[in-house]
Amino acid sequence: MAESPAQSGAELVPQQAESDLASLVFEMSQQVQMGMENMLKLVNEIDQNSVGIKDEIEKSKDYAMEKKRVLEEEKEQFQKAAYTILDMLSNRG
Secondary structure, three states, X not given: OOOOHHHHHHHHHHHHHHHHHHHHHHHHHHHHHHHHHHHHHHHXXXXXXXXXXXXXXXXHHHHHHHHHHHHHHHHHHHHXXXXXXXXXXXXXX
16 A cells, blocks of 8 residues: 555654754753863862862961961060069069
């Protein structure tokens, strides 16, 4: 039995839809892959920046601790000098 023109046209519609759907899925997968690659680049960049930031924080902590030590020493020296002066003043009287 020969196919009628309406039947062959009806078969082309699902095939075209399937082809369009496959193209759409392929394009979307390509876009998702590009998005993932871009996100990976950003994650790597963030990791590199965070290492630099952590290093700077550590340096700042070290500097702050050293500054605190120096200030404590200066405080002790001023206190000793103040006690010495008070002692000298109290011994005069």
